[in-house]
Amino acid sequence: MRPTLRQMQYIVAIADTGKFGDAAKLVNVSQPSLSAQIAEMEAALGVVLVERSRQGAMLTRAGEEFVRRARIILKEVEDLKAVAKFGREDLNGRLRLGILPTVGPYLLPHVVRDLHARFPALRLSVREERTIDLDEHLQSGEFDTIISTPDDHQNIGHEPLFTEHLYICAAPEDPLSQEKGPVALFDLKGRSLLTLGQGHKLNSIIQQIADASGAVVSSEYEGTSLDAIRLMAEMGAGVAILPSLYALSEARRDKTLYARPIAHELAQRSISLIWRDTSPLAASLRTLAAPLAKAAAGILAQEGRRLGTSAS
Known part of the structure; x- marks a missing residue:
């Protein structure tokens, strides 16, 4: 018996979640059904792919290699389906x-x-x-x-x-909000810059701006959205760095928004x-x-x- 695509999806889900129950939810089947399919596949292949314990599910060495190859196969299948749908x-x-x-x-x-x-x-x-x-x-x-x-x-x-430029947004009473036109990097020296959570590319750009300007990236607050860091900046918690697509869209909607572009090649993406x-x-x-x-x-x-x- 050869592993089915569905069985490959099941074991990839286990690899991604680390638990049979969570994997079953991810692929929209019952946990007993998923467990039975994995056991059936292991029996047919004559190898243990998943080590089961009270703490969860951990791939064996054979399971890790199986999942690596299964991901490749599943991706190719998705591409094959796409060929059939699109000219x-x-x-x-x-x-x-x-x-x-x-x-x-x-x-x-x-x-x-x-x-x-x-x-x-x-x-x-x-x-x-x-x-x-x-x-x-x-x-x-x-x-x-x-x-x-x-x-x-x-x-x-x-x-x-x-390609969009980056803007700063600060509290209305902040000196940065009292001037017009572009902001130079030295204007940000010593300032606390607000960022999103980890995993966002924007954070690494903001870190580069901080390093080049002598600013610091705030360790006290990480926003969950651009709206959140803008709000915190307007409350005086730091200086928000906003992409121009967001800033321009919000300026059209909210006429109270005041932001200034950063005049440096680092401040773009x-x-x-x-x-x-x-x-x-x-x-x-x-x-x-x-x-x-x-x-x-x-x-x-x-x-x-x-x-x-x-x-x-």
């Missing part, structure tokens, strides 16, 4: 998109109507994740494509979408539509990139007109 440049069916939480809410609402008009048969399934998780789930085949920073992913193809370099969807995804880039350009065209001066 060279047609976009139809379900496309699984992963996107940075610092980009998704500020880009996608501006492009949904255009995407629907251009690709009426396309159904996007979207999930926001940290950079580190986007990379893992793209390579495992859980995502067909992601919107992220291309320098943080390997073995990929990508289409550039936009490039965003691309990214896919595995083995993906059969490359031509289709390049077609998808065009409306995404157009929507971003429309937002970023406001740069210099709405921020760097009073937002009112």
Whole structure:
């Protein structure tokens, strides 16, 4: 008997969760059913793949190698399914998109109507994740494509979408909020910079800015969202570093927002539509990139007109 794709999914789920119960929930089956399938596979192969204990489930050496190869097979199967659904440049069916939480809410609402008009048969399934998780789930085949920073992913193809600058936001009474125009790095010396939680690429950029300017990254507060760190900055807890897509979108919605661009080459990041370099969807995804880039350009065209001066 050969292992089935479903059995491979089950043992990969065990590897990811470390517990039979959690793995069963992840793949939407009962725990007894999952356990029975793993036991059946082990019996057929004549090898123990999972060491069971009260603390959970741990892969044996044979299990680790099995899971490594199973991930490759499952990814190839997902690519095979994609070949059947998509033509060279047609976009139809379900496309699984992963996107940075610092980009998704500020880009996608501006492009949904255009995407629907251009690709009426396309159904996007979207999930926001940290950079580190986007990379893992793209390579495992859980995502067909992601919107992220291309320098943080390997073995990929990508289409550039936009480059955005970074802005500072501080409390209204802060001296940084009393001036207009760009902020120089030396203006940030000694300041406490607010960041998101670990695993976000934006954090490493902020750390580089801190190192170059003599600022420090706050160890007292890590925000769960850009809105959270902006709020903390406006309350005087530090200086928020905000990407321009967010800052410009929020400036249009909230006329009280005041932010200033950082005048340094470190204070920018490039965003691309990214896919595995083995993906059969490359031509289709390049077609998808065009409306995404157009929507971003429309937002970023406001740069210099709405921020760097009073937002009112």
